[in-house]
Amino acid sequence: MPTRKRQRVEMIYDIQPEQIYRTNRSEELFGFGPQVTAEKIKKHELPTPFPLSASSIFKAWTGQQILDHRAAMRKLADQKAETDKLRSKQEQPLALQPKIKKQKLCKPAPATQP
Numbered sequence: 001m002p003t004r005k006r007q008r009v010e011m012i013y014d015i016q017p018e019q020i021y022r023t024n025r026s027e028e029l030f031g032f033g034p035q036v037t038a039e040k041i042k043k044h045e046l047p048t049p050f051p052l053s054a055s056s057i058f059k060a061w062t063g064q065q066i067l068d069h070r071a072a073m074r075k076l077a078d079q080k081a082e083t084d085k086l087r088s089k090q091e092q093p094l095a096l097q098p099k100i101k102k103q104k105l106c107k108p109a110p111a112t113q114p
Contacts, residue, residue: 017064023049024058029066 012028015021021029026037030046040046047069049059 015063015066015070017062017067019063020052020060021063021066022052022058022060029061030069 009027011031012021012025015029023037024034026032026034026046030037030040032040032046037046041048047061047065049061052058052060
């Protein structure tokens with residue numbers, strides 16, 4: 001049975017702080033599928049969602065949680081870019097350096113007499 005082709009999902013960029021976003025929209029919010037989202041929530045790499053009601057199995061985030069997470073990730077990316085900029089370049093190992101193309105030398109053509 002062939003696998004289904006993955007559809008392209010548009011990211012949601014304009015998040016309203018007071019709005020509620022269900023976890024099934026995680027691909028549109030964070031760019032991760034359901035399984036990766038669940039793993040990242042367990043590892044506390046994504047904000048912890050709350051149940052929609054006391055008896056509900058559905059969970060959601062507030063817009064403010066998403067905005068706070070995005071701000072924290074942006075700050076972390078900026079810090080990483082700054083440290084990368086300050087770090088000195090390392091020498092590349094010989095095995096990875098670009099190869100020099102060798103040229104074969106040819107004997108000069110014999111001079112022609114007029």
